[in-house]
Amino acid sequence: MQKTIKWIITGIISLNIIAIIASFFMGRSMNDVSFFFQERQAITFLSAMQLAIAAVISIIVYSMKRIFSEKPFSFKAQISIWFIGFFVLAFAVADEYFMIHEGIDGDIMTFFFGIKDNPQLDGITLALYGVGAFLLFLKFKFEILKYKKAIGFFVLCGIFFLTSITLDLKNVDAFQIFLEESAKLIAVSCLLSGFVCLVNDVMHELAE
Numbered sequence: 001m002q003k004t005i006k007w008i009i010t011g012i013i014s015l016n017i018i019a020i021i022a023s024f025f026m027g028r029s030m031n032d033v034s035f036f037f038q039e040r041q042a043i044t045f046l047s048a049m050q051l052a053i054a055a056v057i058s059i060i061v062y063s064m065k066r067i068f069s070e071k072p073f074s075f076k077a078q079i080s081i082w083f084i085g086f087f088v089l090a091f092a093v094a095d096e097y098f099m100i101h102e103g104i105d106g107d108i109m110t111f112f113f114g115i116k117d118n119p120q121l122d123g124i125t126l127a128l129y130g131v132g133a134f135l136l137f138l139k140f141k142f143e144i145l146k147y148k149k150a151i152g153f154f155v156l157c158g159i160f161f162l163t164s165i166t167l168d169l170k171n172v173d174a175f176q177i178f179l180e181e182s183a184k185l186i187a188v189s190c191l192l193s194g195f196v197c198l199v200n201d202v203m204h205e206l207a208e
Helices: 002-029 042-068 073-078 080-098 100-113 123-139 148-168 174-207
Strands: none
Touching: 002 042, 002 174, 042 080, 042 174, 073 080, 080 123, 123 148, 148 174
16 A cells, blocks of 8 residues: 555555646746746646545545544544645636736735735735644644645645745746746645655554
């Protein structure tokens, strides 16, 4: 099983790297390296698909632990992070494909700063998402930290997500869009890899 998990994770990471490289060169042949990295193009679809898979795994993990574990209620309160995670990731899928945070960014700038023209600061709402995710981690850290292999991938996800936010704060050219979306896609692939490790470890945990 461990070997299978390694192959699955290797496949996930490889698929995303190949998609990034192929999309870059196809876009370059069209004189726009960012073309396939723009909203509702191939990279966005790939990202949304992986987030959807992670959401399904999250609710599966919650259901497995809720049904098959005989631990007390305090334990079940802790595992609710995977139930919450399903809805968070489901929202992330909608956000990725329907450009929700881009509209919110503009509303924030208009409401607080009176700026009506697009300030090109699409990373503001993503940064708030990151803060929310960190707060959830603090609340449910005793449950999350039990899964060391998954945590490694979640940390990598956070690093690449932070990189994408930084690059997204002031999009100025096609190459920067390519870098930002590539970092975000790698973050998503790390997130999915973490959930693959998680469901594998939970299966072993419940089997003991």
